[in-house]
Amino acid sequence: MSDIMRPIPFGELMNWVLEEHRTQGTIFGVSELYHHTSGKTLPIFTEQVETPFGPAAGPHTQLAQNLIAAYVGGSRFFEVKTVQIIDGEDLPVSKPCIRAEDECYNVEWSTELRVPQAYEEYVKAWFAIKLLAKSMGFGSPDGFVFNMSVGYDLAGIQSEKVDKYIEGMKDASASAVWAECTAWAKENLDRLPGVDAAYIDAINPHICTSITLSTLHGCPPDEIERIATYLITEKKLNTYIKCNPTLLGYEFARKTMDDMGYDYIVFDDHHFKADLQFADAIPMFRRLLALCEANGVEFGVKLTNTFPVTIAAGELPGEEMYMSGKSLYPLSISLAERVEKEFDGKLRVSYSGGADQYNIADIFACGVWPITMATTLLKPGGYNRLRPIADILTNMEYKAFDGVDVEALSALAAKAKTDVHHVKPVKPLPSRKMKKDVPLIDCFTAPCAEQCPIHQDIPEYLRLVGEGRYEEALRVICEKNPLPFITGTICSHTCMSKCTRNFYEESVHIRAAKLEAAENGFASFAKSLKAGAPCGANVAVVGGGPAGMAAAHLLARGGAKVTVFEKRGSLGGIVKHVIPAFRISDEAIANDASMLEALGVTVKLNTEVADARALLAEGYTHVIVANGAWEHGALHLEGDAALNVIEFLEKQKNAPETLNLGKNVVVIGGGNTAMDAARAAKRAQGVEHVRLVYRRTKRYMPADAEELELAIADGVEFCDLMAPKALHGGVLTCEVMELGAPDASGRRSPQPTGRTVELPADTVISAIGEKVDTAYFVKNGVTVDERGRAVTNEACKSAGVYVIGDARRGPATVVEAIADAAAAARDILGAGEAVHFALNAAPAELKARRAQLRGYLDAKTEASRCLGCETVCENCVDVCPNRANIAVRVPGLDKEQIVHVDKMCNECGNCAVFCPYASAPYKDKFTLFASEADMADSTNAGFCVLDAAAGRVKVRLGQEEYETILADDTRTYAPLKALMETVLRDYAYCL
Incomplete structure (x- = not known):
């Protein structure tokens, strides 16, 4: 395929718009069409805007269809994409050129069209919007503004090509494309209700009365001022100067990024040194402001350009890319504050830099507008995200610009640095991708369900929970998940990492909805539980943890006779005996266990099975080994020994009086179990400080983000970049590490520095991983791998027995244990896959949700946030x-x-x-x-x-x-x- 876009002739463009709207009710895929009915407008230059926002000069303002889509979505201020003397195929753009997964990066900056083509696109869009505003009632035909953008030096701007573009945007009436648009409109009046020839002849050909100057990084101050002077005095244009975030200085930018969690973004100070300096900018702005007053035009600054950073992890091709979006917001709004303080709020600011549904009301309330955006429109929802923004702004007070509220702007700049929507999470985002290729047909799928090891029918049970149909929801859940209370409480919920809602704000709270279904639907659901018709299987399950419980449930429901052998005094395994009570209650575990009784499962507690295979000679047709991973991982420290995490957690939960931890506890490790241990130690009698030692930073810890954040909230002190070496007399000696350069994946490995630190440690807890009982497998003739785990087939079978859960995988998750239990049960019962419950929801309703961020969504339930991706x-x-x-x-x-x-x-x-x-x-x-x-x-x-x-x-x-x-x-x-x-x-x- 070619990366060369083909502009659509005006007649074909209009036919597309009219036919799509007639047959589909959409325009270029935009379903949330905005009609401005309030009559409110704001004056800008000599024009009026119905809404003071729109797309920034970038990917959404390059083609006519982009501009039309933005208009019907609710935009009324359009900064069309920058043109320069180097254009078209002469302007190299690496592809792909955009990555907007979280904060946004790009490696393109000007239109990829030839300048004359770009001009024609903007004229076509202008004319089309004039026709649509009138014939479809989107608003006043004079209620929107185009602003042109040019770069990058005076010679290029004065060139014949760019000069013709500027003059054509000032008055398009003599152009061939204007004649083309006029002719088509007059020939198709029957398709344009409310439009007549007189209206067409009266369409204003003065497309732009304003211009934004965009200059390259490193452009000298005198060159910027010469260009602006030319545009003001010779072209008589209302002029904005686009400023770079580098005006803030390297130290401010680096500290802000580091403090907000963007320490992985790589940049040095060379752009800060080469770019326009703040001390030079302010006097220049004062001179240009006076020059504009003398020439009868307006002056302002555009804040800000994108921010240049190094391509360090192969995010995009090349060596340097431009950052925007959520991470640019604190820089742009801080620069706006600094500039406005110099002008006592009197300087007009055209704002761009991470604006979205969450912050646009605050920005506008400060008197900062027009506001343009790109990153939020590059995310799911796209142009449909414009409609709720338009609604937000039109519900606010409109008043002509009379200055910026500097005090409010200062408060907003301070808030930006701690705003949850802009601070980077402690842990890096997991991949949102599934490990499968997209099909040509029927590609719609629920990524949450695909990620779930047991492929729970998440969208459907969310819907049922949202409707208050808890028993039905629980029935859907338990079809594949026989441990709804345990998984509803402590499931690692990797499903949520794949939720498309993450691209809006945060995942739908899937696990919480499961627990809601379990708590509200259990009483009635439990009454309906009964064993299946006998199938002849008589199964022994060795181990009564989550894996064994799940297997017993599924087998009994399928008609097998099941006996569970558990060596402890109650079911639940690690979850019951080790995981702290503040994470999961005994009642929750008991509820899941009680379903086994309803299904007729025999449970033999305090019964250890030394030889699993021997059970086959006792009348059992099948044996499942689910004996967990209870063996201790080894930590090699010089000197005194550390306490094993399993031993500690078991005592802390079941016999806390036997522990004397002292005042200072150190937990070594970075996984979920380490977080449990640290949080449990914080709650222990007499403990004052709990420190968690790990050889990398929090960002690279294997713990789930949720568990990490809970530990931080509990006051655990994190000692990053430390490798434990020796423990003597209550002092733990650690070697200080440092992170090396990023590898191709962006991961930074710890490197020793040779320096050491000492930490007070009355007790050291080793949480570096648990192991399976390899000797047990060997004794039973089961082959093991190099890590001592059982080697099985896809049905979890090996040497005549089934091995499931942690016993097979090593320390794993509850839901992975259920997946193993289901595989073994299917093999024993000769059953197919569990029933699939497809989402029963209206596509139109689901599409409407795709426009809304959480703060402006009427989200009475988590179900109303679900996007129904399967549909x-x-x-x-x-x-x-x-x-x-x-x-x-x-x-x-x-x-x-x-x-x-x-x-x-x-x-x-x-x-x-x-x-x-x-x-x-x-x-x-x-x-x-x-x-x-x-x-x-x-x-x-x-x-x-x-x-x-x-x-x-x-x-x-x-x-x-x-x-x-x-x-x-x-x-x-x-x-x-x-x-x-x-x-x-x-x-x-x-x-």
Whole structure:
């Protein structure tokens, strides 16, 4: 495929808009259409805006369809993408060029079109919006403003090409593209209700009365001032100067990033030294402000440009990239504060830098506007995120600019540095990707359920919980998960790491919803539990921890006779006897255990089975070993010995009076068990300080983020970058470590420094990992791997017995234990997979949720935050600025299908970031090509239309290419054939 975008002629552009709106109710995929009905406007320059925000100069203002999509979403101020003398294919842009997974990075800066093409796109968009505002009632035709952006030096701006662009944006009436738009509109008045020829003739051709100067890093102050002077005095344009965050100084930027958790972002001070200095900027702004007053135009500053950082972990191709979004916000708003203090709030600021639904009201309330944004629109929801922002702003007081509230701005700048929406989490984000490739058809899936080891039907039980149908929700849960209380309380919930809501604010609280279902639906659900019809299996389960309990439940429900042998006095294993009571109650464990009694399972407590295989000679048809991982991991310290974490936790939970920890406790380790130990020690009698020693930083600890944060909240003192060496007389000696350079994955390995520190340590607890009882397996003839774990087949079977849970995996999670139990139970029962409960929710309702961040969502329940990805995903549709991925409703198929439109794609790569599959939709989804030549330039599976009327197409699937007439085609996979027929019939405007 080619990364060259093909601008759409005006007639085809308008036909697309009108036909899509007529047939689908959307415009370029935007479903949350905004109509400005309040009549409120704000004056800016000599114009008016209905809403004081819109897309920044960037990926959302490059093509006409981008600008139209932004307008119908609610934008009314558009900073069109920057043009410069180097343009088109002469401007090298590495691809992919955007990565907006959390904070955003990009390696592109100016339009990828030729300057004349860019000009035509902006004129087409302007004219189209004028027509749509009038004919569809989106608002006043004079209620929006275009602002042009140019760079990067005076010679380039004065060149014939750029000068013609500027003059054309000031007055487009004499241009060929204006004539093209006018002619089409007059020829299609019947399709434009409320529009007549007189209205068309009266459309204002003065597209821009304002300009934003964008200069490269390192541009000298005198050059910036010369350019601005030229634009003000010669072009008579209202002028904004775009400033770089480097004005804040290296020390401020580095400290802010470090304090907010962005210490991994690599940059040095060279841009700070080479860029415009604050001491030079302020006098320049004063001179330019006076110059504008003398020339009858307005002056302001654009805050801010993106922030240059080093590509250290292969995030994008190249050596340097530009940071924006949530991490840029504290820098941009701080620079706004510093500048406004110099001008007593009298300087106009056009703001950009991490604005979104969470902070835009605060920014606007300070008197800082217009506000432009890019990063939030590059995330799922895309242009649909504009509608709620428009609603927020239009519900606020509108008043003409009379200055900035500097005190409020200072408070906002201070708040930004601790705002949860902008501070980086302690732990790095886990990958949101599934380990599977995207299919050509029916790619919608629930990533949460895919990630779950037992593939819980999460969207459906969330819906049922939200509707208060707890027993039904619990029935859905227990179909695959027989431990709803335990998993509802302490599950590691990796499902939540894959939740698409993470790209909005935070995951749906899936685990909490499970517990809500269990607590409210258990009494009635338990009454319905009964064993299945006898199947002839008589199964012995050795070990009554979560794995054994789960296996017993599933087997009994399937009709097996089950006996559980547990060497301790109660069921629950590690969860019951080791995990602290402040994490899970005995009642929760007992509830899950009680279901075994209802299912007729025999439980033999205080019974140790030394020889599991011997049970096969006692009448049992199958034996499952689920004896956990209770063996101690070894910590080698010089001097005194450390207390093992399992021994400590078991005593602390069951016999705390036997422990005398002293005042100072040190826990060595960085996993979840270490966090449990540290938190438990904090609660022990007489303990004053609990320190956790780990050889890396918190960011690289294996503990779940939630467990880490709870330990921090409990007051555990973290001693990062320390490797324990010796323990003598209550003093732990540690070697100080330092993190080395990032490797290709961005991970930094600890390196010894040779320095040591001493920590007071009345008790040292070793939490460096537990092990399985390898000797037990060897005794029973079970093969073990190099780590002493049982080697089994996919059904968890080895040497005539089944081995599940920690006994098979080593220390693992409860839900992984359940997955093993289910595999063994299926094999024993000869059963298929558990029943799948598909989400029963309306697609339209789910799509509406995709526009809303949590703070502005009427989220009465977690269910109302669930996006129902199994029914409606469309991340790739949402996040494409150019609208190059479309959702197609195919008769006969349950879900909308994704088609990639090759001619509109510039391979920015953003859809690849947000697709839940390990795939890139722009390469891997079924592609519509504009021509055979475009198809030949690509390896994508897809088709091009050879004769639309005859239904003749050329198809590529795998290595095969062939021509076919769809009506007679028997060769193509039927759903793909139906997809192509639908595009030709119902989406012909895309061709």
